[in-house]
Amino acid sequence: MTQQTVLNSTHRALGARMVDFGGWDMPINYGSQIDEHHQVRRDAGMFDVSHMTVVDLRGARVREFLRYLLANNIDKLKTSGKALYSCMLNEQGGVIDDLIVYFINENFFRLVVNASTRDKDLDWIARHASGFGVTLQERRDFAMIAVQGPNARQRVAGLLSEQGNAAALKLGKFVGAEIDGMFIARTGYTGEDGFEIMVPETDAIAFWQRLLAAGVKPAGLGARDTLRLEAGMNLYGQDMDESVLPLEAGLAWTLVLDRDGDFLGRTALQQAAAAGVTRSMVGLVMDDKGVLRHGQKVLSDAGDGEILSGSFSPTLGKSIAFARVPAAATQFRVDIRGREVPVRAVKFPFVRDGQPCAGI
């Protein structure tokens, strides 16, 4: 039985093409996926991301717990509302999930984890939380709408109370706050400025309609995928999973290994870092025609690898991908239906704030 968000009938009324996405019946596009992509890069678009899992963690020792649970350093969060991206690792250093954690107060942090990993995440968190006296509360009462694009913040702010308007526009990057009965955070998964908004389910349809009336166009999960890939952001399950170390997934920047106290996966990570990892994740651009896709074989001067996330990039007009390859590799070709096509390794993100990055 597929699950539905509170906006399901709203999507259908807008003519969305619905698909099963990790057990959820979600809009993949409402018309042209490429138009939706450009809408977000150039103006403002909105996504229903209510399928994502919001979990509130409470307890006197919640910070201490998160210090142990997460591979990034929770002590980077010093002011209320500040958010942090982190991996949650198993003892072998494999990635159970990637998530965003918000610091609300010393007794209360909020996590947003992936929908597809909900069950195992909640089991894992609960198993380790009990020793710290931390309680979990899943917030199924929230819908979540991501409004993204260069004009996104202004459009949202225009719908808020005078006080809320000022508060929302004052939010720094990667900071959230309770505003007008919603939790509004300046975060996203597109490489554009914007907000991710947790809104009580009972108010979600009305808020979506007000956004529509304000000129924010709906965008489906198809555009969300090409936007996040251009922005150089990983997708759990495709770019990393429990068999992959963050060091092998372009996520070394999220790790803080030299800190006091133990955290889950630390020993394995330190061993791997000392020994040197044999695989790494690279960004690839294909200048020839064709489309890089998940699972295609990558041939290199140091052995074979594979395409992880791969797609056509609407902003660049050519195909881009992440690939896991031997760490020593420098030259790459991709096997596309028996044809070996040369590709270039590049630094990612591929696109930032609407513009192609240098060297792409």
Next chain:
Amino acid sequence: MNDIPGDLKFLKSHEWARLEDNGNVTVGISEHAQSQLGDLVYVELPAVGDHIDAGNGAAVVESVKAASDVYSPVSGTVVSVNEALSDTPEIINGDAWGEGWIFVIKPSQPAELDELLSPDDYAELLENEAH
């Protein structure tokens, strides 16, 4: 969207075939197929002169989402391809039945056309897929 032209024949895999006055067969994908694929970004065309057997892959259409083989409804030799699709594959999204044709084949066994689905049969197939 189900205004299916009456002069076409179909494969279950959503290719259409039209017998031209000169005996050649023009091939494309259906309106339904393009709408399922979404925005097309690349079309891999066969080469003129290729011999293709009925039911074998002759072209590949790729959307942002997926790559899909285009099977030839009849056996024969490719006599022309729609070069415009190389630079503007989205023509298929705009006009799958017409300007979005993919290739023309000179059939070696014209009787194979009789084995294809009629427009009514194809409409019924789409109806059943929807349930």
